[in-house]
Amino acid sequence: MRQLILLVILYLAMIVLPAVPGGLSAESPLFTTTVLGFILLASLFLGRASADIGFPMITGYLVGGMICGPWGLKLFSVEDVHRLEFINHLALSLIALSGGAELEWSMLKKRMKNIMAISVAQMAVIFIGVFSVFYLLFHIALMESVMDSRYGVYAAIFLGVIATANSPSSVVAVINELNARGPLAQTVLGVSVVKDVMVIALFALAASFVNTALAGTAGISAGAVFGSIMEETFFSLLAGALIGIMVIFFLNTLKKEQLLFTLGLAVFCSEFSALFHLNALLLCIMAGFMVTNFSAGGGRFREGLERGSMPVFVIFFALTGASLHLDAFFEMWPAALLLVVCRAVCLWGSTAGAAALMGEEPKIRKHLWTGFTAQAGVSLGLAVIIESDFPGWGGRLFTLIIAAIAINQLIGPPLFKYSLLACGEKKGSAKNGKN
Amino acid sequence: MVALLGLIIILALAYLGSIYVFAKEKLPTPIRYLFYSGWEFILLGIALGPFALQLFPPAILSNLDPVIHLGLGWVGLLIGLQLKAGDIAKLNRRYLLATCLQSIFTGLAVAIVSMPFIYWFQSMGASHLPIGITVLAAASAISAPTILFLLGREKGFRKEIMTFLKIITNLDAVFAIFAVGLAFCFLRPGAGFQDGVKFLLQSFAAGGMLAFIFHFAPRKELSENETLVVLFGFVLFSSGVGGLLQVSPLFLNMICGIFLANLLPRNDPFYGAIINIEKPLYVVLLIISGLMFNIPGGLTLILASLVIVARLASKYYFISVPAPRLAPYLEFPPRTGFALTSQGAMALVIGLTFLSAYPGNDSRALFSVIVLSVMVNEIIAPYLISHFMRKAAE
Incomplete structure (x- = not known):
């Protein structure tokens, strides 16, 4: 109260x-x-x-x-x-560093096959599932108010691709809040990292295909797109590993001012990625992973990340909330709801299926999919590209995607929190959260 | 490629610096004390800024306003929170008077030597120059305590004069912020005396009201990190209010801090959170100061030189002549004025207040004068303070 x-x-x-005389206006x-x-x-x-x-x-x-x-x-x-936006970049670096620092090599090593299998299954099933449903709906003109049927196939492709994405930052935030440690948290983090690369690659291929089909000219070849993404991924991981090694050296001499060091590192990583067109998320995750797994100072590093980063996290998620177009939701809620349900069904089916095939425990099988429900940064970014690259129908598609992201982002974190609690992975109250 | 090379050099230097800073005994005293002043962070800012690596182009710098306001507000609040009425009343009144007079004396000396440059700045179309000159004077009036007390501890210097110097170096910033606050109210372009009084009352009213609202905020049940979020939110809010009312956010938050210091109990969790984040915020402000630094032209260099000399001479003179009359029972060793050489980050904070309220080339030139003055004073301070202590020990 x-x-x-x-x-x-x-x-x-x-x-x-x-309104105070002599002061500045609200436009200032x-x-x-x-x-x-x-x-x-x-x-x-x-x-x-x-x-x-x-x-x-x-x-x-x-x-x-x-x-x-x-x-x-x-x-x-x-x-x-x-x-x-600069706060967003800083926050994203901090979140990714924090995510990487949560990844334990010993556990990851054991789960690598499962992570790869679940990632591939999710990508394939969600893409095919969402594409098929919306292609049919657009094609038989059941959704004329949403999409012109001439562009139905392209729109369905993009919907399929974006539906595969999830929000690593939300995953990290929930894991941090609960200070969760365990197979569920590790698998969700691992799959999120792998999928981050896959989604970008798939989107680039899809964009190239649609551009070629619409322009009627030869676009960039799939091989070139794939090569460029692999190159970016490789250099991002390499740079992250090198930065991680440097941080390990620093931590050996740096015994205090962890907070200052961590903030400086986050700014550095963000600027470095922008300067050399690298994937900031991958770079930071790799750096955090190196420090936490290959140095004795990993604990101090995590402590530095936890201390003082909360204001940046709060602003980041508040700004994410502000970017979710509520008007889009009210305009397209039936189609958005359908997209959310279709994605959730595919997500659940692919994750549970792959997890069963890989011999995961029943409780993990049951709850794993909830970790991938939330969508934010990557999906929003891709939606913006669609809107700007494909005027007209791209704008309509953007509205639909944003409306679906708003729903997913609101239901995703609570679902994942519930799952972590149900699997008993909460390890006590986190420093970021309540006492 | 140049940027990559620059980044690698900065990282290598930062690494070597971290090794040496944490093994301070290996470093010669003056260089060691440069690290205490945060000099290296200003250099880092200059290196990253528009005149070197250009990693922070002007477009990004203009978006840093919320960060600058947060820093200014935080510092103001921190200064204000130290001004508990009961504690101030216990201080020697003559020492307080000396602190106030020393600030005014130094400020006036610097303002007088800066006056001729008014024409040069006016040619750049500056109508807010009187505020600029006051800011320059106020920034020069400040003396930083860190180097003085670290050297004093290292050399076992325990004379009574240190109490006097401690009061001056800790409290002259209050008078400087107050002067800047008054300048923002009374010297604002187009404002008359009555407007000035109105703006001043607005500052006090806003500061007081914000303090009461803040006092009302839930605190006890918050975790350490949540307390930090509340503080960040509150300081951003109050600094924004200061900006909207066109009064100095530094001044408004200091007023708010003074009210709070007398409202909050000593064991309030906010104190710990405010102090914990103090150093990182100072470092951020130092880096931003470096980013905002303009490569000085001839006239800026001349003005900076004059300001540095006038500041040092006036501090030296004040401590040599009027101060012994104000505290006749104290023994003033020769060259005690040198003890006040260090200027510190607070001067930069005052400069940033002006720059964020009145952005423009003329403001950046004036701000660069302050940056140069701080950098030079931090270089010479360890030598001069050591010299004073050596003479006092003879």
């Missing part, structure tokens, strides 16, 4: 302030700073409320961002979200 009153007071202050970039402060407080309090009712804290952060964002209270605009 006290938290609610506090937020109401601050909200009223924000409404009144731009300084208003963004005020709003950012408000969002942090609102998201944190919602995150705590969310945890109180058994949901993960990130659901609260996402809802906080949605409420304050351009489709809620309109406290800030889409431009403001873009202006704060």
Whole structure:
């Protein structure tokens, strides 16, 4: 109650302030700073409320961002979200470093075959399943309001590809909140990393195919696309490994200022990836993995990541929430719901099937799929590319995808949290979470 | 490729630096003390910025405003939280008066030598120059305590004069921030005296209200990380409010901090969180200062040289002549004024307040003068302070 009153007071202050004579208007970039402060407080309090009712804290952060964002209270605009993108990059690096630091080589080694099998099964079944359903629907013009049937096949291809993606950042956030350690957490993390590469490769191939088909000219060959992605993946992993080795050297001499070091490392990784067009997520995961598995300072490194990174996480997920177009959801909720259900069925079937084939325990078989339900960064990024590269029908498809992502991102983290708890992988309260 | 090479060089230097910093006894004293001042982070900022590796082009720098505001607000709050009425009342009033007069004296000296440059800056179309000159003066009035006390501890220097110097170096920043706060209210372009009074009252009212709201925030049940989020959120909010009201976020948060210092109990969890994050935030502000640094032209260099000399001379003179009259029972060893040479990161924070409120080439030139002044003063401070201590011991 006290938290609610506090937020109401601050909200009223924000409404009144731009009207103060001699001050700046709400269009000033300084208003963004005020709003950012408000969002942090609102998201944190919602995150705590969310945890109180058994949901993960990130659901609260996402809802906080949605409420304050351009489709809620309109406290800030889409431009403001873009202006704060550097926080997203920093957060993504921190999350990926943290994710890599959670991967234990000893456990991963034992589960490598399972991880690869589950990744391939998910990619194949979800792509084929979602593509087939939506191709049929678009083709027989059952969804004319959603998609022109001339572009149905292309739209279905893209829907299939994007449905295969999941959100590694949400996975890491939930694992961190519960301080989860165990086969379920490790497998979900491992598959998320492998799929991150596969999804980008598949999307590039799909985009090349659609471009070629629409333009009627020869596009870039599949081999070239595949080669370029393999090259990026290889160099990202290599750079991550080298950075990890460097961090190990640093940790041997650095006995304090872990927080400062970690923040510096996250900025460095993010800028390095941007500079050399590498995959920041893979690079950071590899660096975190190297440090945690090949140095005695891994514990201190994880501690540095946990300490002080929470404000960045809260802003990141609040901004993600703000990027989820609520208007898109209201416009296309029936089609979006169908996409979510279709994806969930394929996800469940492929994951449970592959897990059974690989001899996973029954409880893992039952719960594993929930770790891949959430969708955010990668899927949003790919949707934006579709919108900009294919004007017209790409815009419609973008709206549908965003609406589905909004649903998946809201239901995914609670499902995964429930599964981790059901499998008994919670190892005590995390430092990021509540005491 | 140049950027890659630059990054590799920076990493190699950072690694070597980390080895040496954690084995400080191997380093000569002046270089060791440069690390305490955070000099290397300013250099890092310059190296990463638009004039060297260009990893942070101007477009990205303009998006760093929330980070700068967070840092400014945090520092303001931290300074304000140290001003508990009960603690201040216990201090020697004559020492407090000396601190205030020393700040004014140094500030005036620097403002006077900077005045002729007003025409040069005006040619760049600056209507906010009076605020700029006040900021330059206020930044110069500050003395940092770190090097003085580390050297004092290392050399076993325990004379009574250290108490006096401790008060000056710890509290002159308060007077400097206050001067900047007043300048933002009264010297704002187009504002008359009445407007100034109105803006000042607004600052106090906003600071006080924010303190009461903050005091109302739930604290006890929060984890360490959640406390940090609340603090970040609150400081961002109050700094944004300062920016919107066009008053200095540093000043507004200091006011808020003063109210809070007298509202919160001493064992409040917020104190720990504020202090824990202090160093990382200072480092971020130092790096940003380096990023915002402009390669100085001839006139900037001349102004910076004049400011450095005027600052040092006025501090030296004040401690030699008026100070012994204000504290006649204290023994002032020769060259005590040198003890106040170190300027510290606080001066940069004051410069950043101005730069974020009044961005532009003229502001960056003035800010670069402050950066140069800080860098030079941090180089000479260990020598001059050691010299003062050696003379005092004779």
